[in-house]
Amino acid sequence: MNTPIKKKPVPREDDWIEKIYVMVRRIPKGKVTTYGALADAIGSRLTSRMVGWAMNKAHTAKPKVPAHRVVNRNGMLTGKHHFATPTLMQELLEAEGIRIEDDKIKDFKTHYWTPS
């Protein structure tokens, strides 16, 4: 009979990675969140380090993930070096009305968004 394609010819990313991408895309414009918050929101044994690792290959995810809205708990743009240009992350955030000084978000908690 018609053998259902049990196999997965489409190499979808691991579930937890996919969840991270979805969560990041849900971040409202002008808001930011932290790696730890995403890891905690998804739960599981996910850790903030894994979120960062997922972000590393986020540029291959489609649609593209607004990784510039994800910073560490210090509000520092730790991942800016991984963007096309080292200043792109800051420019994107500033374009959304977020003030940045010394690679750090000003009024971080004001722009902080909690995954829900």
Next chain:
DNA sequence: TCACTGACCGTGG
């Protein structure tokens, strides 16, 4: 095959 690293965070001394 084993060991180390990575866009981190929390806790302990």
Next chain:
DNA sequence: ACCACGGCCAGTG
């Protein structure tokens, strides 16, 4: 207040 270490997953040499 500062420094050191563990933890979780996947990829690379």
